[in-house]
Amino acid sequence: MGAEITLRDRFERGLAAPICLTWELTYACNLACTHCLSSSGRRDPNELSTDEATALIDEIAAMKIFYVNIGGGEPMIRRDFFTIVEHAVSRHVGVKFSTNGTRIDAAAARRLASTDYLDIQISIDGADALTSDAVRGAGTYDQARRAMDHLRDANFGPFKISVVMTRHNVGQLDDLAALADAYGAELRLTRLRPSGRGVDVWDALHPTAQQNRDLYRWLLDRPNVLTGDSFFHLSALGEPLEGLNLCGAGRVVCLIDPVGNVYACPFVIHDEFLAGNVRDRGFEAVWTESELFRSLREPGNPGACASCGSYDACRGGCMAAKFFTGLEMTDPDPECVFGHGETALAAKRVEIRPSPSPDHSRRTPVSLSAK
Amino acid sequence: MSLAPPVTFDAHAPWQLSAEVSLRDEAFGALAYHHGNRRLVFLKSPALVDIVRDLENYHTAADAIGAHVASSQQGAYERALASLARSEIIHGR
Numbered sequence A: 001m002g003a004e005i006t007l008r009d010r011f012e013r014g015l016a017a018p019i020c021l022t023w024e025l026t027y028a029c030n031l032a033c034t035h036c037l038s039s040s041g042r043r044d045p046n047e048l049s050t051d052e053a054t055a056l057i058d059e060i061a062a063m064k065i066f067y068v069n070i071g072g073g074e075p076m077i078r079r080d081f082f083t084i085v086e087h088a089v090s091r092h093v094g095v096k097f098s099t100n101g102t103r104i105d106a107a108a109a110r111r112l113a114s115t116d117y118l119d120i121q122i123s124i125d126g127a128d129a130l131t132s133d134a135v136r137g138a139g140t141y142d143q144a145r146r147a148m149d150h151l152r153d154a155n156f157g158p159f160k161i162s163v164v165m166t167r168h169n170v171g172q173l174d175d176l177a178a179l180a181d182a183y184g185a186e187l188r189l190t191r192l193r194p195s196g197r198g199v200d201v202w203d204a205l206h207p208t209a210q211q212n213r214d215l216y217r218w219l220l221d222r223p224n225v226l227t228g229d230s231f232f233h234l235s236a237l238g239e240p241l242e243g244l245n246l247c248g249a250g251r252v253v254c255l256i257d258p259v260g261n262v263y264a265c266p267f268v269i270h271d272e273f274l275a276g277n278v279r280d281r282g283f284e285a286v287w288t289e290s291e292l293f294r295s296l297r298e299p300g301n302p303g304a305c306a307s308c309g310s311y312d313a314c315r316g317g318c319m320a321a322k323f324f325t326g327l328e329m330t331d332p333d334p335e336c337v338f339g340h341g342e343t344a345l346a347a348k349r350v351e352i353r354p355s356p357s358p359d360h361s362r363r364t365p366v367s368l369s370a371k
Numbered sequence B: 001m002s003l004a005p006p007v008t009f010d011a012h013a014p015w016q017l018s019a020e021v022s023l024r025d026e027a028f029g030a031l032a033y034h035h036g037n038r039r040l041v042f043l044k045s046p047a048l049v050d051i052v053r054d055l056e057n058y059h060t061a062a063d064a065i066g067a068h069v070a071s072s073q074q075g076a077y078e079r080a081l082a083s084l085a086r087s088e089i090i091h092g093r
C-alpha cells in the first residue's frame, strides 16, 4: 500500500520522540545468561539515583512517550523498583518490564496485579528446563514457571512469555505457544543478536537457515504472536511479517542504560552507538540533537544489498547483528535469507569482531543459592 | 484477536476521543496510544488529527469531518474514523 510506504519513510527520518524506548534500570543481575545483550551481572556504582530516575520519568511523560520498556540486568533487584514503576504509572507512562521472574513471589505478584498500565514479560529460553537452563542457568526455568504461577494466582491477567529464538528452541515453537495458552499469556519471540555476551554464543546458538525459514512460516500463520518487529530480515522470504519492518535504531527506537547513557538501540551498547547521556542536558536534547541519531535518520546506503530484489522488505537487516559479527553497515545481514551474509562473513574471517564496551559480567560464576 | 464486540461506526451519530487515549503530534499526523488496550495507532494525516480532536464539538462525526476537509474526501475520512472506532481510540457519546 502506498500510504504504508510513506509512513515507513517518515519513520526512517525519525520521530519527535521514540515509540519504543527501553530503559535498563540496573546492570545488576542474579543470573548470568550466556546471551545477555547487556553483559549484565554487577551493579554499576554510577547508576541513576531514585531522584534522577523519577526526574527522567517526568521528562518522558512531557515528551509524550506513552510507555517505556524497563529491563536490566534484573530490574526488580533495584530496591526502588516499585517506586520507579509506580511513579511512571502515576504520570500516565505505561510500563512494560522484562524480568527473569526470580523476584516474583506471591506478595510481589499481588502488588504487580494491583498496578494499572503495567505489563510483564517473563523470560525463558525453551519449552522445558533442559533447553532453557542451558542458556539461563540451572534452576531458572522452574523459577520462571513459579513466577508465572504466582501471576496467574494473583489474577494479573495476560502477561507475556518472552523467548529468544535459538537453534535449540525453534523446534519447540508449538510447545511454547501451548505453554502461553495454558497461562492465558501472550507469546513473544525475539531474535538472538550477537550483542553483549551474545557475541560469544551467537555462532553456536543462532538458528540455521532452515530453522529461520520454518520460523518465518510459523509466524506468518500466527499474527498474534508478538515479535517486537525483530524478524523483519526474514520478510525477504516473501509476504512481510507483522510490524514496521525497518531498523528503528535512533529513529523510533532507543535505549537509556543504567548510568544514563543513550544508545541507538538496546542491542548496540557500544561507544560507536552512544548518542549522549541524560545527565548532561536531559533525554530530549540527546534524542533531537545527537549527531549520531541525525546520521542514522539520513537515507541509508544499501551497499551490497542494492541489487537485491527483496531490499524493500528487509532493508539489509539488523545493524547490531552486522556490527557485532564484524560486518560493515553496507554488508547484508549475517542471517540474510539468501546466504549473502554468510558469504560476506566468510570473506572477512579475520576475527575482527568488536567487543562490547561496558562489560558488567560477574568475574566469578554465579551459584543460584546466592540469589 | 479481540474479545470486544465489533463496533459499528455511524457517521451520523456523536463521537469523541477516548479519555484513555494520548495523542502525540508528528510530522505525518499523530501517534495515538490507548492506555487500556495498549494499542498504538498511527493517524496518517494532520487533518485526521484535527477531526479526532474536534469530534466532541459536533453533533455528528460527519459534521466534524465536513468542518475540516473537502466533501470529496468525506468517505475516506469516515473510513478512517471507522477504523479508529474499532481500535477504541474514539467511541460514541
Ligand code: SF4
Binding pocket: A233, A236, A304, A305, A308, A309, A310, A311, A312, A314, A315, A316, A317, A331, A332, A333, A336, A337, A338, A340, A341
Ligand atoms: S541481500 Fe540484503 S536486502 Fe537482500 S535479503 Fe539479504 S540482507 Fe536482505
Ligand code: SF4
Binding pocket: A193, A246, A247, A248, A249, A253, A264, A265, A266, A267, A268, A317, A318, A319, A320, A321
Ligand atoms: S540495530 Fe537491530 S535490534 Fe537494533 S533497532 Fe536495528 S534492527 Fe532492531
